[in-house]
Amino acid sequence: MEITAAVVAEIGGEFSLDKVSLDAPAADEVLVEIAGVGLCHTDLAVKEGHLPFPLPGVFGHEGSGVVVEVGSAVTKVRKGDKVALSFNSCGRCRQCKKAAPAYCHEFMAFNFSGARPDGTSALSIAGTAVGGNFFGQSSLGTHAIAHERNVVKVSDLAPLTLVGPLGCGIQTGAGAVLNSLDCEAGSSLVVLGGGSVGLSAVLAAVVRELTVIIVVEPLQARRDLALSLGATHAIDPADGPLSGQIRSIIPGGVDYAVDTTAIVPVLEQTLLSLAPHATLGILGVPADPTSALSVNLIQAQVLGVTITAIVEGDSDPDTFIPELLELHQAGRFPFEKLITTMPFARINEAVAAQHRGEAVKIVLVHE
Known part of the structure:
Protein backbone atom coordinates (compact mmCIF):
# COMPACT_ATOMS: atom_id res chain seq x y z
CA MET A 1 0.00 0.00 0.00
CA GLU A 2 1.03 3.63 -0.41
CA ILE A 3 1.38 5.70 2.73
CA THR A 4 2.65 9.15 3.66
CA ALA A 5 5.73 9.09 5.89
CA ALA A 6 8.23 11.59 7.27
CA VAL A 7 11.48 10.70 5.50
CA VAL A 8 14.95 11.92 6.44
CA ALA A 9 17.29 11.81 3.45
CA GLU A 10 20.59 12.78 5.09
CA ILE A 11 22.15 13.34 8.48
CA GLY A 12 20.91 16.63 9.90
CA GLY A 13 18.25 17.01 7.22
CA GLU A 14 14.66 18.01 7.85
CA PHE A 15 11.75 15.63 7.68
CA SER A 16 10.10 15.47 4.27
CA LEU A 17 6.54 14.17 3.87
CA ASP A 18 6.79 11.68 1.00
CA LYS A 19 4.73 8.93 -0.56
CA VAL A 20 6.24 5.61 0.47
CA SER A 21 5.34 2.03 -0.43
CA LEU A 22 4.65 -0.22 2.56
CA ASP A 23 4.69 -4.01 2.30
CA ALA A 24 1.91 -6.20 3.57
CA PRO A 25 2.66 -7.72 7.01
CA ALA A 26 4.79 -10.86 7.11
CA ALA A 27 3.72 -13.84 9.22
CA ASP A 28 4.76 -12.31 12.57
CA GLU A 29 3.96 -8.69 11.70
CA VAL A 30 1.09 -6.31 12.32
CA LEU A 31 -0.12 -3.44 10.13
CA VAL A 32 -1.24 -0.47 12.24
CA GLU A 33 -3.02 2.69 11.18
CA ILE A 34 -1.28 5.35 13.24
CA ALA A 35 -3.43 7.64 15.39
CA GLY A 36 -0.58 9.47 17.09
CA VAL A 37 3.18 9.26 17.39
CA GLY A 38 5.40 10.89 19.97
CA LEU A 39 8.37 12.97 18.91
CA CYS A 40 11.24 11.59 20.99
CA HIS A 41 14.78 12.78 21.65
CA THR A 42 16.05 9.50 20.23
CA ASP A 43 14.37 10.17 16.87
CA LEU A 44 16.17 13.51 16.72
CA ALA A 45 19.48 12.08 17.97
CA VAL A 46 19.46 9.54 15.15
CA LYS A 47 18.44 12.21 12.65
CA GLU A 48 21.52 14.17 13.68
CA GLY A 49 23.79 11.13 13.33
CA HIS A 50 24.41 10.49 17.04
CA LEU A 51 23.25 6.90 16.66
CA PRO A 52 23.56 4.68 13.58
CA PHE A 53 20.70 4.21 11.10
CA PRO A 54 20.62 3.85 7.30
CA LEU A 55 19.34 6.87 5.35
CA PRO A 56 17.09 7.74 3.69
CA GLY A 57 14.94 6.38 6.45
CA VAL A 58 11.76 6.68 8.49
CA PHE A 59 11.96 7.06 12.27
CA GLY A 60 9.20 7.07 14.87
CA HIS A 61 9.04 4.73 17.85
CA GLU A 62 6.22 6.03 20.05
CA GLY A 63 3.31 5.10 17.83
CA SER A 64 -0.26 4.20 18.70
CA GLY A 65 -3.21 3.25 16.57
CA VAL A 66 -5.57 0.58 15.36
CA VAL A 67 -4.64 -2.82 13.93
CA VAL A 68 -5.62 -3.02 10.25
CA GLU A 69 -4.18 -6.44 9.36
CA VAL A 70 -2.19 -9.20 11.05
CA GLY A 71 0.21 -11.79 9.69
CA SER A 72 -0.69 -15.45 9.53
CA ALA A 73 1.21 -16.39 12.72
CA VAL A 74 -0.01 -13.50 14.91
CA THR A 75 -2.24 -14.45 17.84
CA LYS A 76 -1.58 -11.59 20.29
CA VAL A 77 -3.80 -9.00 18.56
CA ARG A 78 -6.41 -8.93 15.84
CA LYS A 79 -7.92 -6.48 13.39
CA GLY A 80 -9.61 -3.60 15.15
CA ASP A 81 -7.56 -3.79 18.36
CA LYS A 82 -6.20 -0.54 19.77
CA VAL A 83 -2.47 -0.77 20.40
CA ALA A 84 0.57 1.08 21.65
CA LEU A 85 3.87 0.35 19.91
CA SER A 86 7.11 -0.10 21.84
CA PHE A 87 10.67 -1.27 21.23
CA ASN A 88 11.38 -4.61 19.55
CA SER A 89 13.27 -7.62 20.89
CA CYS A 90 14.14 -11.12 19.76
CA GLY A 91 12.19 -13.13 22.34
CA ARG A 92 14.81 -15.88 22.33
CA CYS A 93 17.85 -14.66 24.23
CA ARG A 94 18.49 -15.02 27.94
CA GLN A 95 17.33 -11.51 28.79
CA CYS A 96 14.12 -11.77 26.80
CA LYS A 97 13.32 -15.07 28.51
CA LYS A 98 13.89 -13.33 31.86
CA ALA A 99 11.22 -10.73 30.95
CA ALA A 100 13.96 -8.12 30.47
CA PRO A 101 13.55 -7.37 26.73
CA ALA A 102 15.13 -3.90 27.06
CA TYR A 103 18.45 -5.74 27.40
CA CYS A 104 17.85 -8.11 24.49
CA HIS A 105 21.16 -9.46 23.18
CA GLU A 106 20.08 -8.29 19.72
CA PHE A 107 18.61 -4.93 20.75
CA MET A 108 20.64 -2.85 18.28
CA ALA A 109 19.92 -5.16 15.36
CA PHE A 110 16.19 -5.30 16.12
CA ASN A 111 15.79 -1.55 16.66
CA PHE A 112 18.50 0.34 14.76
CA SER A 113 19.48 -1.79 11.75
CA GLY A 114 16.89 -0.20 9.47
CA ALA A 115 15.65 -3.59 8.32
CA ARG A 116 13.65 -6.59 9.41
CA PRO A 117 15.55 -9.51 10.96
CA ASP A 118 15.73 -11.09 7.49
CA GLY A 119 17.47 -8.00 6.10
CA THR A 120 14.55 -6.64 4.07
CA SER A 121 12.78 -3.33 4.54
CA ALA A 122 9.01 -2.97 4.52
CA LEU A 123 9.44 0.55 3.13
CA SER A 124 10.52 1.68 -0.33
CA ILE A 125 10.36 4.69 -2.63
CA ALA A 126 10.18 4.09 -6.38
CA GLY A 127 11.37 0.52 -5.84
CA THR A 128 14.39 1.47 -3.72
CA ALA A 129 14.47 0.29 -0.13
CA VAL A 130 14.25 2.91 2.62
CA GLY A 131 15.55 2.47 6.15
CA GLY A 132 12.66 1.27 8.29
CA ASN A 133 11.82 -1.01 11.20
CA PHE A 134 13.02 1.75 13.57
CA PHE A 135 12.40 0.29 17.02
CA GLY A 136 10.41 -2.34 15.17
CA GLN A 137 7.86 0.16 13.84
CA SER A 138 9.00 3.35 11.96
CA SER A 139 5.72 4.96 12.99
CA LEU A 140 6.31 8.49 11.65
CA GLY A 141 3.73 7.86 8.96
CA THR A 142 0.08 7.22 8.36
CA HIS A 143 0.64 3.46 8.79
CA ALA A 144 3.41 1.27 10.18
CA ILE A 145 4.49 -2.35 10.12
CA ALA A 146 5.24 -3.57 13.64
CA HIS A 147 5.98 -7.00 15.07
CA GLU A 148 3.87 -9.15 17.32
CA ARG A 149 6.41 -8.72 20.12
CA ASN A 150 6.31 -4.93 20.15
CA VAL A 151 2.58 -4.25 19.93
CA VAL A 152 0.68 -3.90 23.20
CA LYS A 153 -3.10 -4.07 23.21
CA VAL A 154 -4.68 -1.24 25.20
CA SER A 155 -8.14 -0.76 26.65
CA ASP A 156 -10.86 1.05 24.76
CA LEU A 157 -10.83 3.49 27.72
CA ALA A 158 -7.22 4.49 27.00
CA PRO A 159 -6.65 7.85 25.23
CA LEU A 160 -5.47 6.18 22.02
CA THR A 161 -3.94 9.26 20.38
CA LEU A 162 -1.76 9.91 23.44
CA VAL A 163 -0.57 6.45 24.52
CA GLY A 164 2.34 6.14 22.07
CA PRO A 165 4.90 7.80 24.39
CA LEU A 166 4.17 5.09 26.95
CA GLY A 167 6.13 2.85 24.60
CA CYS A 168 9.41 4.70 25.17
CA GLY A 169 9.92 8.06 26.89
CA ILE A 170 7.23 7.83 29.53
CA GLN A 171 7.88 4.19 30.38
CA THR A 172 11.60 4.98 30.59
CA GLU A 312 13.53 1.66 28.67
CA GLY A 313 12.97 1.75 32.43
CA ASP A 314 13.73 -1.96 32.73
CA SER A 315 10.23 -2.44 31.39
CA ASP A 316 8.45 -5.37 29.85
CA PRO A 317 5.97 -3.33 27.77
CA ASP A 318 3.35 -6.08 27.72
CA THR A 319 2.91 -5.74 31.47
CA PHE A 320 4.19 -2.26 32.28
CA ILE A 321 2.18 -0.22 29.76
CA PRO A 322 -1.12 -1.69 31.02
CA GLU A 323 0.02 -0.96 34.60
CA LEU A 324 0.65 2.69 33.73
CA LEU A 325 -2.74 2.92 32.00
CA GLU A 326 -4.45 1.46 35.08
CA LEU A 327 -2.77 4.15 37.20
CA HIS A 328 -3.88 6.75 34.65
CA GLN A 329 -7.45 5.49 34.74
CA ALA A 330 -7.37 5.79 38.54
CA GLY A 331 -6.19 9.41 38.26
CA ARG A 332 -2.76 8.62 39.72
CA PHE A 333 -0.56 8.96 36.61
CA PRO A 334 -1.75 12.02 34.60
CA PHE A 335 0.78 11.69 31.78
CA GLU A 336 -1.48 13.69 29.46
CA LYS A 337 -0.25 16.82 31.28
CA LEU A 338 3.13 16.29 29.60
CA ILE A 339 1.72 16.16 26.08
CA THR A 340 1.05 18.77 23.41
CA THR A 341 -0.55 17.59 20.16
CA MET A 342 0.32 18.98 16.74
CA PRO A 343 -0.70 17.97 13.21
CA PHE A 344 1.62 15.41 11.64
CA ALA A 345 2.15 17.70 8.63
CA ARG A 346 3.83 20.24 10.94
CA ILE A 347 6.54 17.84 12.07
CA ASN A 348 9.44 20.21 11.39
CA GLU A 349 7.69 22.98 13.33
CA ALA A 350 7.20 20.46 16.14
CA VAL A 351 10.91 19.65 16.20
CA ALA A 352 11.75 23.35 16.48
CA ALA A 353 9.15 23.92 19.22
CA GLN A 354 10.39 20.99 21.25
CA HIS A 355 13.99 22.15 20.81
CA ARG A 356 13.03 25.60 22.13
CA GLY A 357 11.42 24.00 25.15
CA GLU A 358 7.92 25.20 24.25
CA ALA A 359 6.54 21.70 24.74
CA VAL A 360 7.61 18.78 26.89
CA LYS A 361 6.37 15.94 24.70
CA ILE A 362 4.80 16.56 21.30
CA VAL A 363 2.51 13.92 19.86
CA LEU A 364 1.87 14.23 16.14
CA VAL A 365 -1.68 13.37 15.08
CA HIS A 366 -3.14 12.71 11.67
CA GLU A 367 -5.94 15.08 10.69
Missing part, protein backbone atom coordinates in the same frame (compact mmCIF):
# COMPACT_ATOMS: atom_id res chain seq x y z
CA GLY A 173 11.17 7.69 33.21
CA ALA A 174 8.42 5.97 35.16
CA GLY A 175 10.15 2.60 34.93
CA ALA A 176 13.39 4.05 36.27
CA VAL A 177 11.59 4.86 39.53
CA LEU A 178 9.17 1.94 39.73
CA ASN A 179 11.31 -0.85 38.23
CA SER A 180 15.02 -0.06 37.94
CA LEU A 181 15.57 1.84 41.20
CA ASP A 182 12.44 0.48 42.90
CA CYS A 183 12.35 3.63 45.03
CA GLU A 184 11.01 3.15 48.54
CA ALA A 185 8.10 5.15 49.94
CA GLY A 186 9.39 7.94 52.14
CA SER A 187 12.75 8.18 50.36
CA SER A 188 14.24 11.08 48.39
CA LEU A 189 14.92 11.54 44.69
CA VAL A 190 16.58 14.10 42.46
CA VAL A 191 15.64 14.19 38.79
CA LEU A 192 18.09 15.87 36.41
CA GLY A 193 16.16 17.32 33.49
CA GLY A 194 12.50 18.28 33.25
CA GLY A 195 11.69 16.79 29.88
CA SER A 196 9.16 14.01 29.30
CA VAL A 197 11.44 11.31 30.73
CA GLY A 198 12.31 13.32 33.84
CA LEU A 199 8.75 14.43 34.50
CA SER A 200 7.51 10.87 34.02
CA ALA A 201 9.93 9.93 36.78
CA VAL A 202 8.31 12.63 38.93
CA LEU A 203 4.83 11.18 38.27
CA ALA A 204 6.11 7.74 39.28
CA ALA A 205 7.78 9.14 42.41
CA VAL A 206 4.42 10.57 43.47
CA VAL A 207 2.81 7.17 42.89
CA ARG A 208 5.52 5.57 45.04
CA GLU A 209 4.97 8.24 47.76
CA LEU A 210 8.49 9.64 47.98
CA THR A 211 8.73 12.51 50.46
CA VAL A 212 11.40 14.63 48.72
CA ILE A 213 11.29 14.97 44.93
CA ILE A 214 13.75 17.52 43.54
CA VAL A 215 13.79 18.48 39.85
CA VAL A 216 16.78 20.27 38.32
CA GLU A 217 15.76 22.11 35.16
CA PRO A 218 16.91 25.40 33.54
CA LEU A 219 13.50 26.36 32.07
CA GLN A 220 11.12 28.11 34.48
CA ALA A 221 7.99 26.73 32.76
CA ARG A 222 9.17 23.17 33.23
CA ARG A 223 10.11 23.82 36.85
CA ASP A 224 6.60 25.13 37.42
CA LEU A 225 5.12 22.09 35.69
CA ALA A 226 7.25 19.77 37.82
CA LEU A 227 5.90 21.37 40.99
CA SER A 228 2.32 21.07 39.72
CA LEU A 229 2.90 17.37 39.09
CA GLY A 230 4.08 16.71 42.63
CA ALA A 231 7.75 17.63 42.84
CA THR A 232 8.53 19.11 46.25
CA HIS A 233 11.37 21.30 44.97
CA ALA A 234 12.48 22.61 41.56
CA ILE A 235 15.88 24.25 41.22
CA ASP A 236 17.65 26.16 38.48
CA PRO A 237 21.18 24.86 37.78
CA ALA A 238 22.22 28.44 37.01
CA ASP A 239 21.72 29.38 40.68
CA GLY A 240 24.91 27.66 41.81
CA PRO A 241 26.59 24.25 42.12
CA LEU A 242 23.97 21.52 42.10
CA SER A 243 25.47 19.65 45.00
CA GLY A 244 25.20 22.73 47.19
CA GLN A 245 21.63 23.45 46.13
CA ILE A 246 20.54 19.85 46.67
CA ARG A 247 22.23 19.55 50.05
CA SER A 248 20.61 22.80 51.17
CA ILE A 249 17.31 20.96 50.75
CA ILE A 250 18.40 17.59 52.11
CA PRO A 251 21.74 17.91 53.94
CA GLY A 252 22.36 14.18 54.18
CA GLY A 253 22.08 13.74 50.43
CA VAL A 254 19.47 12.06 48.25
CA ASP A 255 18.70 8.36 48.22
CA TYR A 256 18.10 8.13 44.48
CA ALA A 257 19.01 10.16 41.40
CA VAL A 258 17.74 9.90 37.83
CA ASP A 259 19.79 11.66 35.15
CA THR A 260 18.20 12.36 31.78
CA THR A 261 20.79 14.90 30.61
CA ALA A 262 23.89 12.78 29.91
CA ILE A 263 25.90 15.94 30.65
CA VAL A 264 29.10 14.93 32.44
CA PRO A 265 29.42 18.00 34.75
CA VAL A 266 25.80 17.47 35.83
CA LEU A 267 26.52 13.84 36.65
CA GLU A 268 29.67 14.80 38.56
CA GLN A 269 27.69 17.24 40.70
CA THR A 270 25.01 14.62 41.23
CA LEU A 271 27.57 12.18 42.62
CA LEU A 272 28.46 14.81 45.20
CA SER A 273 24.79 15.01 46.20
CA LEU A 274 24.22 11.35 47.08
CA ALA A 275 23.48 9.90 50.49
CA PRO A 276 25.17 6.72 51.74
CA HIS A 277 23.94 3.67 49.84
CA ALA A 278 22.34 5.88 47.19
CA THR A 279 21.75 4.84 43.60
CA LEU A 280 22.26 6.93 40.48
CA GLY A 281 20.37 5.85 37.38
CA ILE A 282 21.71 7.04 34.03
CA LEU A 283 19.06 7.38 31.30
CA GLY A 284 20.25 10.15 28.98
CA VAL A 285 21.78 9.73 25.53
CA PRO A 286 24.97 11.85 25.22
CA ALA A 287 25.49 14.05 22.19
CA ASP A 288 29.08 12.77 22.09
CA PRO A 289 29.15 8.94 22.06
CA THR A 290 32.67 9.01 23.55
CA SER A 291 31.49 10.84 26.70
CA ALA A 292 32.78 9.24 29.90
CA LEU A 293 32.15 9.77 33.61
CA SER A 294 35.04 9.83 36.05
CA VAL A 295 34.21 8.38 39.48
CA ASN A 296 36.19 8.95 42.66
CA LEU A 297 36.69 5.37 43.82
CA ILE A 298 37.24 6.19 47.48
CA GLN A 299 34.13 8.33 47.61
CA ALA A 300 32.10 5.61 45.88
CA GLN A 301 33.34 2.98 48.31
CA VAL A 302 32.87 5.06 51.45
CA LEU A 303 29.29 5.91 50.47
CA GLY A 304 28.53 2.52 48.97
CA VAL A 305 26.87 4.15 45.97
CA THR A 306 25.54 2.28 42.97
CA ILE A 307 25.64 3.66 39.43
CA THR A 308 23.32 1.86 37.05
CA ALA A 309 22.57 2.45 33.37
CA ILE A 310 18.88 2.13 32.50
CA VAL A 311 17.28 1.20 29.18
